[in-house]
Amino acid sequence: MDVEERLTELERRLGALERQEPAPDEQAKATPSGFWALEGIRALFAEHGAAHGGVLFTGTVRLPTEEHYEWQYARPTGALLEEDWSEAAESFAALGHPVRMRLLHEILTGRRTAAELAALEDLGTTGQVYHHLRQLTAAGWLHTTGKARYEVPPGRVVPLLVALAAARP
Template sequence: MSLEERMTALERRLAALEAADRRAPRLGDGDFWALNGLKEQLAEAEAADGGVLFTGAVRLPTGEQYEWQYGALTEGLLADDWSAAADAFAALGHPVRLRLLREILGGRRTAAELAELEEIGTTGQIYHHLRQLTGAGWLQTTGRGRHEVPPGRVVPLLVVLSAARP
């Protein structure tokens, strides 16, 4: 392959990457409005070690809307027993469980609806995954075999997924 052909191929690949990056929705790139607000609150609280804040205003494909925020001081987070979070993270550590959560947020709420999906497993496997997610607090049953992500877990789930993106 000639140098010119290699350059043309490289330019095409770069253009594709740049286009994909432009399509990725993000808020506040280069604008630290949330961070600045957090810093102001930390200064007022005289929290020298800092803290973290995550928040969201979400409308699901089903029309449900959630607003949620949480902040914690660094000192408390570093002092906590992190092993207490292991079950919650472990429940998210399986591709089928993540797919189930996405489908449930999208409106498929019963095991029968979930069983219609391709590459999701048998009904027994689906129930196993639903039990794991429910036990870890990522799901709750709402009667008649329906499942939903609890309102207080919708934004945290999306935050965890955002943090896991490369």
């Protein structure tokens, strides 16, 4: 079984484990250390021969717009360390501007049209707003749904929130 097949199987099994998750008050009983997710992923990576472990991020998100997303992604440490990290620079750079972060926040909370976004204070001119929207779209953090409407693609909602959480001290 190659790495990709093992990761697919790992994701399938993790999904099955998540569906069997005990109630929050039972979680503490089930894992005295409180690291129930870490213990599970450690065991799964070890079982699939990822000697150096790996990284998993997952989430279930209900936005103020009532949209609901569930998503997970896992990668073994070895694969991550072998990749060319410079390829991720454009994606991170797109998130590196306060106006772009504000635009993403506004879009996730319900403002979707360019007109709604351009009308917000402290974002600059309409041209500047469009420039930032193009940067986010080019990096894959947004896509257009027609008539100058924007949304964060479903496969990017949880990763965006994970990146935001990881940026906190």
